[in-house]
Amino acid sequence: MTTVGIIVEYNPLHNGHEYHFEQSKKISNADAVIAVMSGNFLQRGEPSIVNKWARTEMALHMGADLVIELPVIYSSQPAEWFAFGAISALDATGIVDHLCFGSESGELEILQTLAKKLKEEPVRFGVEVKQQLKKGINYPAAYTSAIQKILPFEKSEHMDLSQPNNTLGLHYLIAIERLNSSIQPLTITRQKAGYHQQEVTDQRIASATAIRKLIFEKQNQSYFSQYMPNYTYEVLQREFQSGRGPIDWECLKDQLLYKLLSITPTECSHYFEVTEGLENRLKQTLPELHSDSSFSVTKLLDLLKTKRYTRTKLQRTLLRILLNHYKTDITIDKLKKGTPYLRVLGFSDKGQHLLKKMKKTSKVPIITKVNKNHTSLLEMDIRATSIYSLSYQNPSAKEMFQDYYQPPLILKQ
Amino acid sequence: MTTVGIIVEYNPLHNGHEYHFEQSKKISNADAVIAVMSGNFLQRGEPSIVNKWARTEMALHMGADLVIELPVIYSSQPAEWFAFGAISALDATGIVDHLCFGSESGELEILQTLAKKLKEEPVRFGVEVKQQLKKGINYPAAYTSAIQKILPFEKSEHMDLSQPNNTLGLHYLIAIERLNSSIQPLTITRQKAGYHQQEVTDQRIASATAIRKLIFEKQNQSYFSQYMPNYTYEVLQREFQSGRGPIDWECLKDQLLYKLLSITPTECSHYFEVTEGLENRLKQTLPELHSDSSFSVTKLLDLLKTKRYTRTKLQRTLLRILLNHYKTDITIDKLKKGTPYLRVLGFSDKGQHLLKKMKKTSKVPIITKVNKNHTSLLEMDIRATSIYSLSYQNPSAKEMFQDYYQPPLILKQ
Known part of the structure; x- marks a missing residue:
């Protein structure tokens, strides 16, 4: 095959x-x-x-x-x-x-x-x-x-x-x-x-x-x-x-704002992607948001943007702060190792055969069910899911912890 | 006098x-x-x-x-x-x-x-x-x-x-x-x-x-x-x-929930008041919140409460996590020194005379205007104000950074 x-x-x-x-x-x-x-x-x-x-x-x-x-x-x-x-x-x-x-x-x-x-x-x-x-x-x-x-x-x-x-x-x-x-x-x-x-x-x-x-x-x-x-x-x-979308950055603005307000510049500098004094630029920029209007991520990005920092770079930075990913969580050494597991989200009938084959060929563990002794990288995926679920209009605990019990989706052909 | x-x-x-x-x-x-x-x-x-x-x-x-x-x-x-x-x-x-x-x-x-x-x-x-x-x-x-x-x-x-x-x-x-x-x-x-x-x-x-x-x-x-x-x-x-009250814990539940979901048990254990494995109890308790109902701080407290942990102890713990106060921020050595500044919130005519006298007698700096070179403890008060303002129905940037420019209130008699 x-x-x-x-x-x-x-x-x-x-x-x-x-x-x-x-x-x-x-x-x-x-x-x-x-x-x-x-x-x-x-x-x-x-x-x-x-x-x-x-x-x-x-x-x-x-x-x-x-x-x-x-x-x-x-x-x-x-x-x-x-x-x-x-x-x-x-x-x-x-x-x-x-x-x-x-x-x-x-x-x-x-x-x-x-x-x-x-x-x-x-x-x-x-x-x-x-x-x-x-x-x-x-x-x-x-x-x-x-x-x-x-x-x-x-x-x-x-x-x-x-x-x-x-x-x-x-x-x-x-x-x-x-x-x-x-x-x-x-x-x-x-x-x-x-x-x-x-x-x-x-x-x-x-x-x-x-x-x-x-x-x-x-x-x-x-x-x-x-x-x-x-x-x-x-x-x-x-x-x-079902109130689970459409999701964009604005759906997580309350969480981001709280996070940015709660951390010191020193702590901010420990987050992945926060480079070249961006922590100070962030802390100084927040009070510039005008008093008569409400906070939005778009406005913050507009204020932060410079020739040097592209919107994408800034979005990635804000995301790492939101997801609580520190520089020590994402080191070059960890990245260089490649993904240490294969988390299966879904498969077809043919995919089931592939999975059977992979039991012998795969170089890393295949994860179809999350158990409690997961690696720290998988833990980061799980936390990311929890945080993502807070963007829903009506987040329920079911969705916050979906990664723990959601089996792979199976499509019968 | x-x-x-x-x-x-x-x-x-x-x-x-x-x-x-x-x-x-x-x-x-x-x-x-x-x-x-x-x-x-x-x-x-x-x-x-x-x-x-x-x-x-x-x-x-x-x-x-x-x-x-x-x-x-x-x-x-x-x-x-x-x-x-x-x-x-x-x-x-x-x-x-x-x-x-x-x-x-x-x-x-x-x-x-x-x-x-x-x-x-x-x-x-x-x-x-x-x-x-x-x-x-x-x-x-x-x-x-x-x-x-x-x-x-x-x-x-x-x-x-x-x-x-x-x-x-x-x-x-x-x-x-x-x-x-x-x-x-x-x-x-x-x-x-x-x-x-x-x-x-x-x-x-x-x-x-x-x-x-x-x-x-x-x-x-x-x-x-x-x-x-x-x-x-x-x-x-x-x-x-004006949409600035009445405030209770439930008005900050979204921020608390996000914070609890975003941290690992290890990180949680670094927060002030988190003692005796409470970090694990917290992480285990969150998924117990039922899927069909929305999150509330009251429900979380009910689930966390034991003979040993009083509601007050738990509230203080959650508060330190929300305010991002680490054990290293609030050490016994720092506490033992007493407050290192006197932040003036308001005064009467007579109070103005007291302040004049205090310029000579006070053992620590008197703060009537927050400038940028404040101590780390005052920084914690300022961040606490920012976070508190997120509890308002319509938080504005004015209120988030009120501590920076709000002069003491003066009541003329």
Whole structure:
């Protein structure tokens, strides 16, 4: 049985994702698909629009055979560690033959050349990034410039690394190199809607960002249903009607505000992602929120934003503070080890066979039921779920502790 | 000018407090009254029904000349440190001649004998308390038994130390001894309503506890107005109408729940008051809250309560977790130093003269305006105010940072 791995967020799952899914199966000639999916908190430092169980349901309906949770220490990271965590999970299964990822360029060979170069010359690259940062530009821009210096000119013309999926793809390839993984990469050129594209420009395809915008603007719901499969629409409707969404940062603003007010700058500086005096900037910025209006995360982000700190960097920082993740919780040493467990969120009939196989091949424990003696990383996922559940209109204890007793979702075909 | 010091919470100020105030002036023959008042969080580990500024207003209307805030590290403590903090503040002014406190017994001589004995034999007393605790009884009961063993029998008959104001009074006297203070103590027998008494039994006098109960039960407001001076009633009405009260623990339940869910048992054990494995009991108890009902602090307290942990002990523990006060923030060494500043909340014309005098006599800095280079203890008061303001129906940034710019209240007579 040939198995292809994909790395996803499904926030929410839409027609573009279906296209990617079908193409992945086709070009890899795979019989089964394993999806590594972010839990409740995503790469850009945001909560997902509906929780991980609802998004797992969508993935299973589409045809994914096994959905594994990307631990929260990796899920809200810049491309490098997000990619490393996800590839380490696919690699740990011991049964993934191919990785298939979308990229704006679709040029696997250039990305692979670059990945090898970066793996060989990490120090030179690091120095180059630092030099670019000194110019006062933000990290993504410095990163792109540094890569363009290292990559031979004629190739870099064809590779725009300011495109997020090119960068992610590059880091998947670097991770495969670093892990000496036998996974064979494949890429699909992304169609139509750019990752961050805010506006809808097509009858059937829109980016997840654009879809979320439509949802939060509470336009006529049939207006966004055309961009997603029917099962996504139905899961979303059910979740929204049950008061479990749509979730964005504002749904957690009370918790964030309390947290920010309760900590000292020194304590703040111990949180992961809080770098370069950001703790003082945070403490000074809070009183700037005007007295006549209520607090919002958007307003705070607007006040905090500088040339240097991108919105994504700031969101990730606020998220780590909210989730109570200290620098000592997320060290380079821990990250380098890769994910130490595979938390199963759901599976199909075929996925059940994969799991049986994985009992022999998996390099780490497979978790289908959380018991009390879990590792500290899994504990972080569980706490993240509890905190996420506080964003619901009516949080119940059932949802706060769902991770403890929720068995994997099973879709019979 | 003879000055009498009083130690108060005014939660809210009622007719019984007026009686105590008048008697204090009378028996001490004082011209001026200095009140040391708890800020927004009180001795039993609860938020005050309205904030410290509103309660200062009440105190000034009654005739207090100077209101000084008891720092939060002392204000939510068992009798020993609550008393020590408050006496250290009165002593630090350098101008307080008398202390006048209410007690159930009214027997100053017995309390003084006992205070001396406890000061002389702290080790024997400590051992005795520990032995009593081993019987499985709670701390207040063990404390009372230990004292009864040390006090000569014929005297202990007249001194019921399970009465909270006898115990507080005793600790005021011990603090005076420990600080070698020149303050002369006086006591007034408390009239009619016991401290914790829940029910109203008189036409004009009711305990603050009973009054708060009437307020929260939202009975006809004229029903509670008879137990308080008119100015209290008016201040309460204004605060309630502005969405700043009435405040109780439930108004901070979202922040508490988030905090409890976000910390690990290990981190929890670092908070002040978290003793004897209470961190595990807390973590285990949370999931017991039933799934079909919403979270409440009352329910949590009911689940946590044991023979050993009184409700007050548990409330103080939850409060320290909410306020983010670690064991390293509130060490015995810090507590023993007494309050390192006098934060002025309000004053009368006469109070202004007292302040002028205190510029020469005060043993610690007098704070009428908070600047940025404040001490870490004052920082804790400021954070406590910010967190308290989140209990309001519509918290505004103005209130979150009120401590930074609110000048002392001044009542012209």
